[in-house]
Amino acid sequence: MPSRRQFIKTGIAGGLLLAAAAVFQKQLDRMGKQALVAGNPLDPSLRTVVLAVAPVMLRGSFPVADPDRAAALERIAKGVALAVGALSAASQKEVSELFALLAFAPTRIAVAGVSASWDQASVADIEGFLRRWQESGVDLLKSGYQALHDLVLGAWYADSASWAAIGYPGPPSLGQS
Amino acid sequence: MIKDPYQEGLAKGWKVVDAARLETDRDDEADVVIVGSGAGGGIAAEILAKSGLRVIVVEEGPLRSSADFHMRESEAYPALYQESAARKTADKGINILQGRCVGGSTTVNWTSSFRTPPGTLDFWQRQFGLADYTPEALLPWFEMVERRLSIGAWPVPPNANNELLRTGASRLGIATQVIRRNVNGCWNLGYCGTGCPTNAKQSMLVTTLPAALELGATIYYGLRAERLTLAGDKVTGLECVAMDAAGIHPKATRVWLRAKHFVLAGGAIGSPALLLRSAAPDPSGQLGRRTFLHPTLVSSALMESVVDGHAGAPQSLYSDHFLDNLPIDGPLGYKLEAPPLHPVLFATTLQGFGEGHAALMKQFRNAQVLLALLRDGFNPASRGGQVRLRDDGTPLLDYPLDDVVWDGARRALLTMAEIQFAAGAKKVYAVHEECTGWDNWAAAKEGIARLPMKPLAMRVVSAHVMGGCAMGTDAGKSVVDPRGRHHQLGNLTVADGSLFPTSIGANPQQSVYGIVARNISALAASLTGTPAAPLA
Numbered sequence: 001m002p003s004r005r006q007f008i009k010t011g012i013a014g015g016l017l018l019a020a021a022a023v024f025q026k027q028l029d030r031m032g033k034q035a036l037v038a039g040n041p042l043d044p045s046l047r048t049v050v051l052a053v054a055p056v057m058l059r060g061s062f063p064v065a066d067p068d069r070a071a072a073l074e075r076i077a078k079g080v081a082l083a084v085g086a087l088s089a090a091s092q093k094e095v096s097e098l099f100a101l102l103a104f105a106p107t108r109i110a111v112a113g114v115s116a117s118w119d120q121a122s123v124a125d126i127e128g129f130l131r132r133w134q135e136s137g138v139d140l141l142k143s144g145y146q147a148l149h150d151l152v153l154g155a156w157y158a159d160s161a162s163w164a165a166i167g168y169p170g171p172p173s174l175g176q177s
Numbered sequence: 178m179i180k181d182p183y184q185e186g187l188a189k190g191w192k193v194v195d196a197a198r199l200e201t202d203r204d205d206e207a208d209v210v211i212v213g214s215g216a217g218g219g220i221a222a223e224i225l226a227k228s229g230l231r232v233i234v235v236e237e238g239p240l241r242s243s244a245d246f247h248m249r250e251s252e253a254y255p256a257l258y259q260e261s262a263a264r265k266t267a268d269k270g271i272n273i274l275q276g277r278c279v280g281g282s283t284t285v286n287w288t289s290s291f292r293t294p295p296g297t298l299d300f301w302q303r304q305f306g307l308a309d310y311t312p313e314a315l316l317p318w319f320e321m322v323e324r325r326l327s328i329g330a331w332p333v334p335p336n337a338n339n340e341l342l343r344t345g346a347s348r349l350g351i352a353t354q355v356i357r358r359n360v361n362g363c364w365n366l367g368y369c370g371t372g373c374p375t376n377a378k379q380s381m382l383v384t385t386l387p388a389a390l391e392l393g394a395t396i397y398y399g400l401r402a403e404r405l406t407l408a409g410d411k412v413t414g415l416e417c418v419a420m421d422a423a424g425i426h427p428k429a430t431r432v433w434l435r436a437k438h439f440v441l442a443g444g445a446i447g448s449p450a451l452l453l454r455s456a457a458p459d460p461s462g463q464l465g466r467r468t469f470l471h472p473t474l475v476s477s478a479l480m481e482s483v484v485d486g487h488a489g490a491p492q493s494l495y496s497d498h499f500l501d502n503l504p505i506d507g508p509l510g511y512k513l514e515a516p517p518l519h520p521v522l523f524a525t526t527l528q529g530f531g532e533g534h535a536a537l538m539k540q541f542r543n544a545q546v547l548l549a550l551l552r553d554g555f556n557p558a559s560r561g562g563q564v565r566l567r568d569d570g571t572p573l574l575d576y577p578l579d580d581v582v583w584d585g586a587r588r589a590l591l592t593m594a595e596i597q598f599a600a601g602a603k604k605v606y607a608v609h610e611e612c613t614g615w616d617n618w619a620a621a622k623e624g625i626a627r628l629p630m631k632p633l634a635m636r637v638v639s640a641h642v643m644g645g646c647a648m649g650t651d652a653g654k655s656v657v658d659p660r661g662r663h664h665q666l667g668n669l670t671v672a673d674g675s676l677f678p679t680s681i682g683a684n685p686q687q688s689v690y691g692i693v694a695r696n697i698s699a700l701a702a703s704l705t706g707t708p709a710a711p712l713a
Contacts, residue, residue, distance in 0.1 A: 056531060057530045060531060088261070088571065091260060091265075134610060139632065157521050157538070158249075168519075168520050168542070172248070172366055
C-alpha cells in the first residue's frame with residue numbers, strides 16, 4: 001500500500017518539493033496519528049477538510065441557507081468520521097494521512113493546489129481541486145479524489161435525512177411492533 | 178413477531194463465544210477447527226457435526242441476526258462486510274463486496290444460485306486434471322444442497338429493474354433466464370444485501386450453523402485466525418487473536434485451538450492469507466496466485482417511468498448469451514445481471530460530483546442498472562490477481578487491470594447500453610469518470626469505443642472472490658488436491674472459493690456449497706471410518 005511518503009513523491013514529481021515534503025514529515029505524522037485516536041469523531045484535520053469539501057461535492061443537494069446548511073455541515077462531518085471509523089485499520093491509516101495532507105497548509109498548497117485556507121477557499125477553488133484530482137494522471141491523486149467521493153457521498157446518502165430529496169422511501173415496514 | 182434463531186438458541190445453551198468479551202487467553206480443542214463461517218465453513222460445520230465430530234468454527238466478523246437487520250446500509254456495511262464494503266484491490270481499481278460476519282457472504286449476498294456451469298467443469302477436467310469434476314458426478318451434491326437450502330426457481334414476477342433486462346435483451350434476440358434463489362418464504366423486500374430481516378434467505382446463518390450448534394458445535398466470533406502452527410507435514414494448532422468490539426483492531430487476548438484436522442474456509446482472500454502468514458509450504462509457488470474476481474462493469478440508465486430498483490428480489494433474471502456464444506478461453510465473455518439499487522451503493526458507484534451527481538441522484542427512482550460479470554481465468558492471458566500481506570499481516574489483493582480485462586469491459590459496456598436503449602432508456606451512463614451520458618445507442622456506441630480504459634477512471638467492482646489455493650492433481654502446479662486436501666500438510670483441508678482454479682462464470686455460492694459438501698463428506702468419512710451423514 002502506498003505510504004503518504006510515496007503519495008507525496010508521486011504527487012509532486014520534483015526533487016525540490018520532495019525535499020520540502022520530507023521536512024514536513026514529522027508534522028504530517030503527528031497529524032495522521034492524532035486522527036487515528038479511536039473514537040475521535042471530530043478529528044480536526046478531517047473536520048476542516050470535510051466542512052469545506054462536502055458542500056461542493058454535494059452541490060445541488062446540499063442546503064444553501066442556514067439553519068439547514070449549518071445542521072447539514074454537522075451531519076456530514078459526523079457521518080464521514082463515522083464512515084472512516086468503520087474502515088479497516090490499514091484504510092483508516094491511509095485516509096487519516098490523506099486528511100492530514102489536505103489540512104496541513106504547505107501540502108494543501110503544494111499537492112492540492114488550494115492556496116486559501118479551507119474555510120476561506122471559494123467554491124471555484126475547491127471545485128478546481130476536486131476536478132484536478134479526479135482527472136489527474138497520477139493514480140494516487142485520483143484515488144484520493146475517489147476516497148473523498150465515496151466518503152462524502154456515502155455518508156450523505158446513508159443519512160435518512162437525505163432520502164426524501166431522491167424519492168427513496170426508506171426500508172419497508174415489516175408490520176411488527 | 179419474527180423469531181431470531183440466535184436469541185432462541187443462545188437461551189437454550191448454544192456454545193457461541195464473543196471473543197471481544199474474553200478477559201483472559203484461552204485454549205480450546207475439537208476434532209475439527211473450521212476457519213470461517215461462510216458458504217464453505219457453514220456446509221463443513223453441519224456435515225462434520227452430523228457425522229459425530231466435535232467442531233469449533235472461528236469467525237473474524239460479528240454475530241448479527243434477524244433482530245439486528247434493519248435494512249439500512251449505514252448499519253450493514255460497517256457490521257457485515259469486509260472493510261466496511263470498501264475493500265479495494267492494491268491499486269484501488271476494483272471495489273470488492275465480501276461478507277465478514279457469522280454466515281460470511283451468504284448473510285449479505287443476493288441469493289443467486291447456479292450449479293457450476295458444465296463448460297467451467299469441462300475446462301477444469303482438461304486443464305487441471307480434475308477428472309471427477311463432471312456435471313454428472315457433482316449432480317447429487319448440487320441436488321443435496323438445493324434440498325438443504327431451498328434453492329429453486331423464483332416464481333414471483335421480477336422487479337422492474339430485472340424485467341427491463343429481459344425487455345431490452347429480448348428485443349435484440351438475446352435470451353434471458355430466471356435465477357434460482359436460496360429462499361424459503363421470501364417477502365420480496367429487496368434487502369438481501371443488508372441481512373435478511375425475515376430469515377427467508379437460507380444463508381449459513383440460519384441453516385447449517387444453527388444445525389451444527391444444535392449438535393454441540395462451538396462458534397467463536399470476533400476472533401481472527403492469525404497463524405497455523407506447523408510441525409513437519411502437520412498442523413498442530415491455530416493461534417487466534419480477539420478483535421475489539423468494533424471488529425477493527427486486534428486486542429491482546431489470544432485463543433489457542435488444537436484439533437486433529439483443520440478446515441480453511443476464510444474466503445479466497447482470507448484463506449491464502451492465513452497460509453501465507455503461517456509460512457505454509459508452497460513448492461508450486463501458486464499460493465495466493467490466480468485469484469479471480471469476475472471483474473464487473475456497471476451501466477446505469479435513466480428510464481421514462483419509475484423503476485424502484487430498491488424494491489423486490491434484487492436478482493431474478495440473467496443472460497448467459499455472451500458466455501455461451503464465445504469460446505471459454507477466448508476474449509472474456511460476460512454474464513449479465515441486475516443489482517439492487519440502494520442510496521449509498523448507488524451514490525458511491527456513480528461517477529462525478531456536484532450538480533451533475535445530484536441531478537442523477539434526483540432520478541434515483543427512474544434508474545435502471547445492469548451488471549456485466551467478466552469470466553476471468555480461462556483465457557491464457559487472464560491470470561487474475563495475487564494475495565499479498567501488508568506489514569500488519571492483513572491481506573491485500575493485487576489484481577492488475579490489463580488489456581484482456583479492458584477488452585471485455587468495452588464489449589460489455591456496449592452490450593449493456595444497447596440493451597438499455599432497446600428497453601427504452603432515455604439516457605445511458607457507463608460508470609466511468611469521463612462519461613457524461615449518451616442520449617441514444619448510436620452516440621453510446623461511439624462514446625464507449627473512445628472511453629479510455631484505465632484503472633480508477635473506469636469503475637470496476639466485484640462481489641465474487643475465487644482462487645488462490647487452487648486444486649489440482651499435480652502438486653507442482655496446485656496448492657491442494659481435488660478433495661481440497663493440502664498437498665503438503667496432511668491434516669489441512671481448504672473448503673471455500675479459494676479452491677477454484679479459474680473463476681466460475683456464475684455467482685459462485687452454489688459451487689462452493691456443492692463442491693465443499695462432496696469434499697467435506699469425504700473428509701468426515703476418513704475421520705470417522707463411516708460414510709458422512711447427508712445434509713438433506
